[in-house]
Structures are given as C-alpha cells and as structure tokens.
Amino acid sequence: MALIAQEIPKVGLVMEAAKVVRWLTNVGDTVTQGEPLVEVETEKAIVEIEATASGRLTQILVQVDQEAAVGAQIAWIESVGAQAASPTPAPAAPRTPEPRIVAPAPATFAARVGGRIRSSPVARKIAAQHGVDLGGITGSGPRGRVQLDDVRRALDVPTKKKAPPAAASASQTLSPMRRALARAMTLSNATIPQFTVERSVDWTVLQALRAEFSVKLTEGAPKLSVNDFLLQAVARALIEFPDLNATFSGDPDSPDARVAQASGAHIGLVVAVESGLLVPVLHNVEQFGLAEIARRRVDCVERGLKGRLKREEVDGATFSISNLGAQGPDRFTALINPPHSAILAVGRQRDCVVARNGNICVRPISELTLTVDHRIADGRLASTFLARVVEMLEGRDWRLT
Secondary structure (H helix, E strand, O other), rough: OOOEEOOOOOOOOOOOEEEEEEEEOOOOOOOOOOOOEEEEOOOEEEEEEEEEOOEEEEEEOOOOOOOOEOOOEEEEEOOOOOOOOOOOOOOOOOOOOOOOOOOOOOOOOOEEEEEEEEOOHHHHHOOOOOOOOOHOOOOOOHHHOOHHHHHHHHHHOOOOOOOOOOOOOOOOOHHHHHHHHHHHHHHHHHHHEEEEEEEEEHHHHHHHHHHHHHOOOOOOOOOOOOHHHHHHHHHHHHHOOOOEEEEEOOOOOOOEEEEOOOOOOEEEEOOOEOOOEOEEEEOHHHHHHHHHHHHHHHHHHHHHOOOOOOOHHOOOEEEEEEEEEOOOOOOOOOOOOOOOOOEEEOOOOEEEEEEEEEEEEEEEEEEEEEEEOOOOOOOHHHHHHHHHHHHHHOOOOOOOO
C-alpha cells in the first residue's frame, strides 16, 4: 500500500498554474486511474484532470478556488500494490485538512541540469539581449526554471520608482486567458523564426457543393460551414506533407533540438471569446467526413465557450486555422501558436473581378496567408502545401460522410 501524489499536469506550452474549480470525488471515495478526478481552470479553458492511480482519495491539499503551480501536489491517493510518487512518505491525512495553496519552494538561484541553467527559450533570448546572467536569477518555474517574468524582474532596477499613472488613465489586470495569450505570443514572436506565403482561393465550386451537401445531411445535423471544408482540406494536406505536420522542441543550439512528426492531423481552430482567444483542438481530422467534422467542431466550440473542454481538447495540435469571417479583413497575418508548425489565416470572402479562360468575371475570393515555423519547413514546402490546400478548396473531391 502506498500514497500516490495527484499533481497538476501541464496543459499546453505556456501553462504555469491552474485553479481548482470542482472536485469530482470526496475524501474517502474510491477513484479509478484515468477517470476524471478534478476540474481545474487553466489559462486556456476549464479541463478535467484524471486520477493518476486507482485507490482511495485520502487527502485534498488544494481546495476549490485555490491555485496551484504545474507539478504541484493537490491530493493523495492511497493505492494498493503501487509505489509512492515521492521518495519521502507523505504525512497522514488529517480528518479536516486545512486549505492551502501548494507552490514550488523558492530557489536561491536558477536550477542547473547537466551544467545548463534550466530556463525557457524566451527567457534565454531576452536575457541574452540585455546581457543578463541567468545563473544569478531566481527561477520561479517548475524545478527552478527561469521564466520570462523572472528575467523582467531582474532587469528592473530596485531603486527605480515608476511614475504614478495619470489621473485620467485607467489600467486593467489581465484575465488568465489574456495572460496566457500574451505569454504565448511573446514566446512565439521571440523564439520562432516565422515567414509567410499567400494564395487566393475561389469559392465558386465550394459554394455550390455546400448547398448540394446540405440537403444530404441527416435531420438535426449541424450545417456545414467554410471552416469544415478548411479543416478537411488542411487535414488531407498535412497527411500528404508530413514534414509540416510536426512540432519543434528544444534549443536550436543544443543536440536536444528535434522535430517530431504527428501521427494524425490534429488541428486547432481559433475562436474569439470575450476574454481573449480559445483554440479547441480537433484530433485525427483526416479520418472524418464533412458531416462528422461539423458535428465535432460545433460540439468543441460550444463547450469551449462554456469553459467545459477536456484536457486533450486544448492540447496536441500541430497546426491551427484562424478565420475571422465575413467581418474580418481582406487579408491578415497570424502568429504561430507554440509549439505548432504553422497557422492559416483566412481573409473575408468578397466579390472580385478576375480573369478566367480569357474572360472577365466576378468570383467570390478570399486571401489565404500561411505562417510557417522556418525551423520546421522552408518556403518551397510551405508554398507547395498551400497550393495543394487551394487546389482542394477549389475542387470537387470531398468526403461528406
């Protein structure tokens, strides 16, 4: 019999902490490994965290509305025939545990791994730009990892006082989602060498097919949107071009750097919400027809807007699509959402005068802008990939069911 620690897992690249929203099991109840144990609010959404072991929940360390850092212990599970997650035995569970917030113990200086300072890529970049020694910075991240905020604090002169804001000015604290977005985009802009390629797409054929397919849908099925066609076309292209269906990890200056290809087309769909952006992930999109893609899209987006996505539904993507719709700009460039390889920005559909077969005509046109991580792909691959996507969007080769 052993006590197994239930910890806060990391969901996404930039997650640092989570707030407990609801415990799904009471102390003393039996839990099963892999089944939902607690709901936590991350900077992306409210997600369910599964039990790390089967047994009896003996102690809850972090109460509802309290926050814990990634990797922090939030509960203890008494499991028969398992080895404890910690080398030192945990204290016996009190009958009425006092609520507390668990956080990593502060380090006196940055943690080192094999002679290297544990730090995030953006922290290393900003420190190098300002000539700051990472070894003298206290890391606030997991296991003493130096984060961007740690470097920023080190750059601030202690005696320097900031001028008070003007009486007429107003400031507003960032929501968890907006804070995560700011951190992710800072990381994206500071660490990912990004380039873009563009193509126009003619929606004439797709508009006709969309109307044709709509009468073939079963009763109660969601209507097909342009996003469903985009998802299917991008998924098929990712399978055809596996070099782009990948994520980059590690320091480019280190032998640890690698590009890992995904086994399926896992695509994030950018959704605007009041407090920022939500990117629910549809997994293995290449396996489904348009009707099933539409059903999954609607379900994922609706639960995302309510803050009820599962952990795997906000993580694991290699590619994302941002379509600002009819009210969006003619064209725009989107920043890559780390650790994705690319993002496709879709401009609004508008009537344009174009030449077709020697004749002048008016066609519904959108501008597509593909932003790509140059560490993963080059311009030739990106251009070929985008051309293939456009070819499919303008063609008639679609799978409905």
